[in-house]
Amino acid sequence: MSTHSKPTPGPMERLIRENIADTLKPTVLLIDNESYKHRHHAAMRDVDSTETHFRVTVVSEKFSGQSRIQRQRLIYSLLKAEMAMEGGIHALTLVTKTPEEYEVVPVAPKSDAS
16 A cells, blocks of 8 residues: 655745635635656756646635636636746646535545555
8 A cells, every 4th residue: 555645835836825825715725736747748858846737626705606717817817927937837727616516526636646
């Protein structure tokens, strides 16, 4: 049996959490650093950062009445500076739901454990 402990969040993950939490007051905020899966990609060869690719799940009442595109644009606007900086966020996978939507189909955290 394999056990994986979650590494301590790095500075980029902490910024993502802070920016989203401060603005959206989410009831659920899951951030998974998936950068290790992309280290071999050509675009990442000369990048030293270990925090470039994230899967982020946000459940917030502030998404009520917004389309999926509007929700994603909001998240991108919150993380604009982090995406613009060298070695910053290269890619985001976003799951954005209202609390009511989350109750119907909760999103399980991704796991690489076999």
